[in-house]
Amino acid sequence: MIPRGEHVDGTGTLPDIVKAGLDVLFCGINPGQAAAKAGHHFQGNGNRFWKxxxxxxxxxxxLTAVDDARLPEFGYGLTAVVPRASRSADEVTGPELLQGLRDLEAKVRRWxxxxxxxxxxxAWTVHTGSTQVTWGRQGLAFGGAEVWVLPNPSGLNRHFSLAELVRAYRELREYVGAAEGISRSMQAPPEKWSEAERPMWLSRSLPSARCVASHRSGEENFVRDVETGSRRSTE
Structure with missing residues (x-):
């Protein structure tokens, strides 16, 4: 894990929240300054990641940002292409992004x-050199892992409403669920969750017939050709 701490310029960084063999590793461009200052991923005001x-x-x-270290309990992790925090992702330089992608690919091969x-x-546009990146599942692997491109949940990304974000992320959740059945997070639900919550979570964990049929036929249900301007927003 990258230690929590400050860069010499005071912009800060965040630790990777990860363990080997995760179902999904969520990867932002770089941490926002509010997140780095708080020491937790997606802490910024208006960030819709946790919701x-x-x-x-x-x-x-x-969950909230202060719970970020718990995410591997459910089979998911957090990292960023560039560890340096900034006010805006526009401040990330081209060389930083290229080096960050190289470092990230090595981490993915290890994790x-x-x-x-x-x-x-x-990030995926830079990696592939394509200006025609679409949303959803990609045809290329990265460090041996499958790749999905999802909308940035930053509050600065006004191209996507909360409902549209949820729909996009749910496609990935159902894709993972269709292959794995009930997710590992349901195998040992935390004691503090009520019995009433668990049946609701179980129903979410089971892949829908539509999702299974869709992925078996090779369709991609959430592919949009809209550029979000994600470089303008960080975690």
Whole structure:
């Protein structure tokens, strides 16, 4: 894990929240300054990551940024292409992004997540050299992992409403669920969640017939050709 701490310029960094063999590793461009200062991923005001994650069925209870270290309990992790925090992702330089992608690919080979989910198109656009990146599942692997590109949940990304974010992230959740059955997070639900919550989470964990049929036929249900401007927003 990258230690929590400060860069010499005071911009800060965040630790990777990860363990080997995760279902999904969520990857932002770089941390926002508010997140780095707080020491937790997706801490910024208006960031919709944690709400989207819950509403899409990834977590049985509503987590917040201070719970970020718990995410591997459910089979998911967090990292960023560039560890340096900034006010805006526009401040990330081209050389930083290229080096960050090289470093990230080495990490992915070591951690072996099943899926790397890039939040925003910027990093995958640089990696592939394509200006025609679409949303959803990609045809190329990264460090041996499957790749999905999802909208950036930053509050600065006004191209996507919360409902649209949830729909996009749910496609990934159902894709993972269709292959794995009931997710590992349901195998040992935390004691503090009520019995009433668990049946609701179980129903979310079971893949829908539509999702299974869709992925068996090779369709991609959430592919949009809209550029979000994700380079303008960080975690």
């Amino acid at each position: 989207t994650l819950h509403d899409a069925g990834f977590t049985p209870g509503q 072996k997540p099943r899926v790397v989910a890039f939040l925003g198109k910027a």
